[in-house]
Amino acid sequence: MTPPPARVGRLLPGERPDLDDPRQLSRLIATLLEDGDRADLAWLGARVGRAELAAWFDRHAVRRLSRRSRAFWAATLGRPTVAAAPPAEALWPLA
Secondary structure, three states: OOOOOHHHHHOOOOOOOOOOOHHHHHHHHHHHHHHOOHHHHHHHHHHHOHHHHHHHHHHHHHHHOOHHHHHHHHHHHOOOOOOOOHHHHHHOOOO
16 A cells, blocks of 8 residues: 655645545545645545545535535546535635
């Protein structure tokens, strides 16, 4: 299993995710889709693949990504744009 690049540690201080654990992999995907740079995303795409990223997006994006990131990744992955639930937007306008 290819471990995440050492530089990903700047986004997950003090952690070394176990990529065989689906929950930790999901957290890493959310972190990189939200805050990763080109190198991080290139590694993620090679490690996970576009189809799995699209499936993750469909299941988790509305709860785990900001509105801006959801719009970007929806366009990038060819997925429909997903809006947050009205109560979430009422509490936090960037949801």
